[in-house]
Amino acid sequence: MEHTVNSRSRLVVVGGDAAGMSAASQARRLRDSRELEIVALERGEHTSYSACGIPYLVSGVVPRKQDLVARDPDTFRRDFAIDVRTGAEATGIDLDQRSVAVRGTGGGHWTERFDHLMVATGAVPRELELPGCAAAGILGVQTLDDGIAARAFLDRNQPREAVVVGCGYIGLEMAEALVQRGIRVRVIDSGEEPMSALDPDMGRMVREALQGMGVEVHLRERVTGFRSQRDRVTGVLTAQGEYPAEAVILGTGVRPDSDLAREAGLDIGPTGGVAVDARMRTSAPGVWAAGDCVESFHRVTRGPAVVPLGTHANKQGRVAGTNIGGGYARFEGVLGTAITKVCGLEVAHTGLNEEEARRAGFVSEAVAVESTSRAGYYPGAERMTVKLRAERGSGRLLGGQIVGWENAGKRVDVLATALWNGMTVEDMAGMDLSYAPPFSPVWDPVLIAARKVAERC
Amino acid sequence: MEHTVNSRSRLVVVGGDAAGMSAASQARRLRDSRELEIVALERGEHTSYSACGIPYLVSGVVPRKQDLVARDPDTFRRDFAIDVRTGAEATGIDLDQRSVAVRGTGGGHWTERFDHLMVATGAVPRELELPGCAAAGILGVQTLDDGIAARAFLDRNQPREAVVVGCGYIGLEMAEALVQRGIRVRVIDSGEEPMSALDPDMGRMVREALQGMGVEVHLRERVTGFRSQRDRVTGVLTAQGEYPAEAVILGTGVRPDSDLAREAGLDIGPTGGVAVDARMRTSAPGVWAAGDCVESFHRVTRGPAVVPLGTHANKQGRVAGTNIGGGYARFEGVLGTAITKVCGLEVAHTGLNEEEARRAGFVSEAVAVESTSRAGYYPGAERMTVKLRAERGSGRLLGGQIVGWENAGKRVDVLATALWNGMTVEDMAGMDLSYAPPFSPVWDPVLIAARKVAERC
Numbered sequence: 001m002e003h004t005v006n007s008r009s010r011l012v013v014v015g016g017d018a019a020g021m022s023a024a025s026q027a028r029r030l031r032d033s034r035e036l037e038i039v040a041l042e043r044g045e046h047t048s049y050s051a052c053g054i055p056y057l058v059s060g061v062v063p064r065k066q067d068l069v070a071r072d073p074d075t076f077r078r079d080f081a082i083d084v085r086t087g088a089e090a091t092g093i094d095l096d097q098r099s100v101a102v103r104g105t106g107g108g109h110w111t112e113r114f115d116h117l118m119v120a121t122g123a124v125p126r127e128l129e130l131p132g133c134a135a136a137g138i139l140g141v142q143t144l145d146d147g148i149a150a151r152a153f154l155d156r157n158q159p160r161e162a163v164v165v166g167c168g169y170i171g172l173e174m175a176e177a178l179v180q181r182g183i184r185v186r187v188i189d190s191g192e193e194p195m196s197a198l199d200p201d202m203g204r205m206v207r208e209a210l211q212g213m214g215v216e217v218h219l220r221e222r223v224t225g226f227r228s229q230r231d232r233v234t235g236v237l238t239a240q241g242e243y244p245a246e247a248v249i250l251g252t253g254v255r256p257d258s259d260l261a262r263e264a265g266l267d268i269g270p271t272g273g274v275a276v277d278a279r280m281r282t283s284a285p286g287v288w289a290a291g292d293c294v295e296s297f298h299r300v301t302r303g304p305a306v307v308p309l310g311t312h313a314n315k316q317g318r319v320a321g322t323n324i325g326g327g328y329a330r331f332e333g334v335l336g337t338a339i340t341k342v343c344g345l346e347v348a349h350t351g352l353n354e355e356e357a358r359r360a361g362f363v364s365e366a367v368a369v370e371s372t373s374r375a376g377y378y379p380g381a382e383r384m385t386v387k388l389r390a391e392r393g394s395g396r397l398l399g400g401q402i403v404g405w406e407n408a409g410k411r412v413d414v415l416a417t418a419l420w421n422g423m424t425v426e427d428m429a430g431m432d433l434s435y436a437p438p439f440s441p442v443w444d445p446v447l448i449a450a451r452k453v454a455e456r457c
Numbered sequence: 458m459e460h461t462v463n464s465r466s467r468l469v470v471v472g473g474d475a476a477g478m479s480a481a482s483q484a485r486r487l488r489d490s491r492e493l494e495i496v497a498l499e500r501g502e503h504t505s506y507s508a509c510g511i512p513y514l515v516s517g518v519v520p521r522k523q524d525l526v527a528r529d530p531d532t533f534r535r536d537f538a539i540d541v542r543t544g545a546e547a548t549g550i551d552l553d554q555r556s557v558a559v560r561g562t563g564g565g566h567w568t569e570r571f572d573h574l575m576v577a578t579g580a581v582p583r584e585l586e587l588p589g590c591a592a593a594g595i596l597g598v599q600t601l602d603d604g605i606a607a608r609a610f611l612d613r614n615q616p617r618e619a620v621v622v623g624c625g626y627i628g629l630e631m632a633e634a635l636v637q638r639g640i641r642v643r644v645i646d647s648g649e650e651p652m653s654a655l656d657p658d659m660g661r662m663v664r665e666a667l668q669g670m671g672v673e674v675h676l677r678e679r680v681t682g683f684r685s686q687r688d689r690v691t692g693v694l695t696a697q698g699e700y701p702a703e704a705v706i707l708g709t710g711v712r713p714d715s716d717l718a719r720e721a722g723l724d725i726g727p728t729g730g731v732a733v734d735a736r737m738r739t740s741a742p743g744v745w746a747a748g749d750c751v752e753s754f755h756r757v758t759r760g761p762a763v764v765p766l767g768t769h770a771n772k773q774g775r776v777a778g779t780n781i782g783g784g785y786a787r788f789e790g791v792l793g794t795a796i797t798k799v800c801g802l803e804v805a806h807t808g809l810n811e812e813e814a815r816r817a818g819f820v821s822e823a824v825a826v827e828s829t830s831r832a833g834y835y836p837g838a839e840r841m842t843v844k845l846r847a848e849r850g851s852g853r854l855l856g857g858q859i860v861g862w863e864n865a866g867k868r869v870d871v872l873a874t875a876l877w878n879g880m881t882v883e884d885m886a887g888m889d890l891s892y893a894p895p896f897s898p899v900w901d902p903v904l905i906a907a908r909k910v911a912e913r914c
Contacts, residue, residue, distance in 0.1 A: 018899075053834060053894050062894075067834035169893075299889075310899050311892040332887045339891035348891055377510060377524035407864065410897070413890045417874040420888050430789045431877050432756075433870045434796035434805055435768040436626075437510050437519075440867070442475075442767050 009036055009115035011324060012100050014090040014260065016042030017049065018313035019291025019320075020120030021071065023280075024082050026321025027116075033081040036325070039112055040082055041102055043089035046144045047073050052310050054147035055170070058154065059177035065148050093117065093264035095284050116286050116324050119261050119274060120317065123254035123292035123308045128165070132226035137233035138248045141174060150249070159183055159246030163236045165223050167194035169340045171251030172206070175215055176342040178249070186216040186243050188223055188236065195347060197338065198401050199354045201368060202387055205403045209345040218243070254308050256293045269295040271306045278330040280320035288324060290316035290331075297333035300351050300398060300419065301360040307334045336399075337416045339409045346409030350416040351399025352389065363392045367453040371445035373407045375437035384408035386449040388415070388425060395424040395457040400449075407439075414446050426454040466493055466572035468781060469557055471547040471717070473499030474506065475770035476748025476777075477577030478528065481539050483778025484573075490538040493782070496569055497539055498559055500546035503601045504530050509767050511604035512627070515611065516634035522605050550574065550721035552741050573743050573781050576718050576731060577774065580711035580749035580765045585622070589683035594690035595705045598631060607706070616640055616703030620693045622680050624651035626797045628708030629663070632672055633799040635706070643673040643700050645680055645693065652804060654795065655858050656811045658825060659844055662860045666802040675700070711765050713750045726752040728763045735787040737777035745781060747773035747788075754790035757808050757855060757876065758817040764791045794873045796866045803866030807873040808856025809846065820849045822913040828902035830864045832894035841865035843906040845872070845882060852881040852914040857906075864896075871903050883911040 011027055013020040024038050040047070048070040056062040066072075073084040087105035094101070099111045125142050137157070139150040160183065164175050167189035178185045187194070187210070193203030194210065194217060207217050218238070227235035227242065236243045256273040267283035269275040273295030276282055280290050291313035298305035312334055322329035339348035357364045368387035374380060384404025390397050400415035402408050418428050428450035435442055468484055470477040481495050497504070505527040513519040523529075530541040544562035551558070556568045582599050594614070596607040617640065621632050624646035635642045644651065644667070650660030651667065651674060664674050675695070684692035684699060693700045713730040724740035726732040730752030733739055737747050748770035755762035769791055779786035796805040814821045825844035831837060841861025847854050857872035859865050875885050885907035892899055 050832060050834070050894065050899065052892070052899070053832060056835060056894055061836060062834050173893075309892065311890070311901075314899055315887065330887075332884070333889075335889040337889045337891045339893045339896050341893070341895050346896075350889070350891070375507065375510060377507070377519050378513060379518060407867065410864065410867065410891065411870070413868070413871045413901075413903075414874050416889055416891065417871050417878075420884075421874075421878040421880065423878065427789070427877075430772065430787075432790075432792040432794045432807070432873055433768070434794045434807070434867065434873065435509070435766065436630075436796045436798070437507065437513055438798050439796050439803075442507065442509070442771055444768075444870075446870075 008034065010113060011036055011038045011116040011118060012112045012114035013038065013040040013118040013120060014100060015120035015122055016040045016047040016084060016086070017120065017122055017291070018310050019317035020118055021048040021076065022314050022317025023118045023120065023288065023290060023321035023324065025076070025080050026318045027325040028080045028082060030322065030325025030327055038082045040076070040084045041088040041090050041100070041112070042084065042086045044143060044145055045086050047071060047076060047084060049144045050310060051142070051144070054141050054144065055173035055177045057147045058141065058151045058174065059180045061180065065144060068144060090260060093260060095264055095287070116288065118320060118324070119282065119287065119289035119293060120291045121257040121260055121293045124257045125250060126253050126255050128250060128252055130223060130225045132228055135226055135228035135231055135233040137246060138226060138250065140250050141170065142254060154181060154247060157246060161244050162247040162249065163188060163243055163245040164249045164251050165236070166251035166253060167217070168196065168251065168253060169338055172340050172342045172347070174249045174251050175210065179213055179215065179343060186218060188218045188221050188238060188243070190222045191219060193219065197349050197353065198347070199387065202385065202401045202403050205385060206345065206347055210342065213343050254292065256295070256306055258293050261289065261293065269304045271295045271304050273304070273306045278332065279323045280316055280331060288320040290320045296331070299333040299335055305334060305336065307336055309338065335416050335419050337412060339412060341409065344405055345403065346405065347403050348409040348412035349399065349401040350412050351397070351419045353399060353401065354389065357389060357398050362398055364389050364398055365392050365453055365456040367449055367456060369445060369449040369452055371448060372441055373404065374439060375441050378437040380406070382406050382408070384445055386411070386445045388449045388453045390425040390453050390457050392457055395426050395454055397423055397425055397428065411446060425450040425457065429454055465491065467570060468493055468495045468573040468575060469569045469571035470495065470497040470575040470577060471557060472577035472579055472748070473497045473504040473541060473543070474577065474579055474748070475767050476774035477575055478505040478533065479771050479774025480575045480577065480745065480747060480778035480781065482533070482537050483775045484782040485537045485539060487779065487782025487784055495539045497533070497541045498545040498547050498557070498569070499541065499543045501600060501602055502543050504528060504533060504541060506601045507767065508599070508601070511598050511601065512630035512634045514604045515598065515608045515631065516637045518637065522601060525601060547717060550717060552721055552744070573745065575777060575781070576739065576744065576746035576750060577748045578714040578717055578750045581714045582707060583710050583712050585707060585709055587680060587682045589685055592683055592685035592688055592690040594703060595683060595707065597707050598627065599711060611638060611704060614703060618701050619704040619706065620645060620700055620702040621706045621708050622693070623708035623710060624648070624674070625653065625708065625710060626795055627710070629797055629799045629804070631706045631708050632667065636670055636672065636800060643675060645675045645678050645695060645700070647679045648676060650676060654806050654810060655804070656823070656844065659842065659858045659860050662842060663802065663804055667799065670800050711749065713752070713763055715750050718746065718750065726761045728752045728761050730761070730763045735789065736780045737773055737788060745777040747777045753788070756790040756792055762791060762793065764793055766795065792873050792876050794869060796869060798866065801862055802860070803862065804860050805866040805869035806856065806858040807869050808854065808876045810856060810858065811846065814846060814855050819855055821846050821855055822849050822910055824906055824909040824913060826902060826906040826909055828905060829898055830861065831896060832898050835894040837863070839863050839865070841902055843902045845906045845910045847882040847910050847914050849914055852883050852911055854880055854882055854885065868903060882907040882914065886911055
């Protein structure tokens with residue numbers, strides 16, 4: 001059964017960040033307030049902020065927290081006629097009664113009736129239940145409030161030494177933020193090289209660049225606990241030893257916050273994310289979900305994947321909002337594309353790395369090609385390495401990774417577009433990509449890599 | 458009849474630049490000198506140079522002419538066993554006798570017998586047979602020798618004022634070169650706006666940027682002649698008036714140099730380029746052609762197009778060389794992708810503009826979206842405009858144009874990849890492109906433009 005919008009119906013949105021508010025505002029574009037009442041429940045204070053901007057708030061590159069807020073609650077109320085309730089946490093969903101139980105930060109409890117329900121509960125940090133983890137100075141950076149608190153702690157205490165736990169995208173960005181603040185940084189990661197999204201040969205380049213920036217990189221180490229004095233962190237413990245730290249950043253990743261959905265009886269997928277179809281419908285009629293709390297269709301593995309990124313949250317929210325508003329839209333899946341930079345080094349990937357390809361059952365070949373960002377003779381040409389992986393036999397592109405300096409990273413979008421279309425590397429090698437000496441060698445690094453891996457397939 | 462390589466056969470290459478030498482060296486990779494003798498005839502002194510780098514040689518950004526030479530004749534002789542003859546101009550091809558008539562710069566004449574013939578005669582400037590055009594200081598920039606001569610003229614005479622005739626890619630790059638040399642620059646172009654490859658609304662942005670750099674832009678004017686004193690240019694004449702100029706750069710474009718092929722009886726296409734198939738075979742067995750002298754298959758119009766760019770010359774030459782060497786390769790066509798920059802402004806396009814789409818019989822819709830190169834709150838975010846054109850009804854992408862500052866231009870490769878795959882703009886709008894605040898707003902400009910044009914189709 002589909003719930004469509006008849007007379008005046010009511011949409012309740014749980015979670016007021018990218019996915020929830022994209023859905024709400026898109027539904028509003030299609031249905032005015034005489035047709036659709038929209039209530040958005042947000043347990044924090046902020047709506048629609050750029051979580052991806054938090055490292056830049058912590059570093060000070062972005063000066064004010066307001067800079068990260070795309071639209072505040074008042075804007076949604078005024079311009080979109082969306083009844084945003086901050087400090088309002090959804091504590092339960094009753095699918096039979098079609099209502100949400102809410103607890104206010106002030107202590108009040110009430111319920112909200114819905115015709116449509118949008119679940120956009122986001123993600124929570126992976127638990128790191130370690131001895132001493134409650135000490136001051138052990139800082140999460142997942143929500144805007146986390147980021148504000150982390151920056152305040154660093155401003156107030158001016159630590160000289162810090163540890164970043166986890167060296168994925170967030171870990172890298174936080175390492176950059178701390179370096180920019182003049183803090184001596186150690187990163188600790190359990191992997192063979194930083195950035196487990198990359199193959200180790202590409203991760204090695206990231207490690208060498210980090211080391212070149214003065215960052216100490218400790219690999220194959222797991223954090224076992226924290227040392228503190230007077231409830232303030234002083235060190236990080238691993239099986240290998242202890243590292244002094246006046247501040248610790250937890251960059252260990254997140255998992256879908258799907259508990260509320262699970263308790264309500266919505267289907268949860270094998271990855272732990274809320275299961276949705278391409279129109280962002282959950283297993284219950286009239287209940288939609290989007291953003292970091294859902295699992296998405298991965299276009300290469302053809303299976304579910306959790307990719308908690310603002311870009312998907314925005315797209316999925318918009319798709320849900322279009323469908324809630326009576327339109328038709330589909331979210332056509334993810335490739336796992338991601339990009340970051342650390343002090344000038346650009347790192348990006350899309351699709352499957354070696355380990356992911358193997359786990360997905362592909363037999364693959366890969367080639368890493370070192371080239372330059374401009375014609376070799378043009379000033380400012382910088383090194384970049386492009387690695388492509390393709391299925392043996394068919395030559396179908398499976399994934400790509402880029403590590404390099406200025407202008408390297410965004411080239412991953414060419415790989416993502418090729419991957420989106422299921423191209424073979426042979427076909428890619430002939431593509432008409434742009435060339436002029438300030439932008440590329442005459443054989444673009446992407447074309448060379450495609451040709452070389454095609455020769456192996 | 459196919460000519461394949463039996464016992465020892467002989468390949469004669471006419472033209473020793475990108476296409477010719479790519480073919481020669483690729484054929485050599487597949488066939489050693491016991492199987493294939495290779496003779497390359499080049500009327501100039503240089504082989505395999507980057508013609509696209511000439512503006513940067515003239516500006517001085519690239520200091521030495523050798524920097525532009527990828528491989529010199531001695532390298533080809535030594536490392537590839539290719540008998541390169543410089544100062545050797547092919548004056549006729551006898552398809553029955555399978556021989557090429559050659560004239561040496563020293564005055565000698567001889568013939569070269571061939572089994573395979575590679576025609577890579579390149580392009581010649583469009584004739585500008587105007588009164589006074591032989592005066593000193595009227596400078597072409599098509600060959601490396603032209604570039605060397607232009608730079609020498611500018612070094613020697615230190616002009617204060619110069620005119621660039623034609624404001625396409627080369628005209629823009631030469632305007633930048635002259636600005637960088639501290640010369641006052643006027644550009645004169647017959648079009649409504651600079652860069653006729655772009656729609657006028659995008660060309661206007663280029664004009665405004667040029668004007669912002671102090672370049673005088675004269676549009677809808679045709680050059681009618683040149684004024685000179687003592688055989689040295691002093692001014693450029695148009696119907697509207699006279700512009701003082703101590704140097705004039707001719708940036709009026711090129712046409713395929715297909716005369717030799719035509720006289721030999723090879724099929725010439727409707728564009729004036731040598732007609733070839735996807736394997737770079739001409740109408741005569743065992744005769745191949747590639748580079749600026751041929752016409753290529755345009756993947757959007759599905760018709761022939763002349764796109765004289767080094768990137769195609771290299772790819773086509775490589776394809777021809779593979780086939781000559783007994784392998785199998787195809788050149789899968791062009792999109793007309795191009796990119797340039799002028800003093801920081803990046804300009805790029807791919808596929809069809811409004812006029813080209815109309816002429817090709819498409820009814821199209823287009824949207825130009827202004828966005829930024831980074832998240833709005835991230836330092837260094839620069840304006841960029843992305844314009845996409847799609848076929849009405851089907852929504853198929855027909856072309857894209859980008860004008861913007863730092864990091865704008867190379868995004869055209871995403872458009873080119875989408876175009877290569879025949880994507881619809883609706884499908885493009887959902888793509889998983891990379892996002893992080895230093896690289897893009899959360900809705901990448903390409904995605905926004907795709908969505909907006911999809912809404913119109």
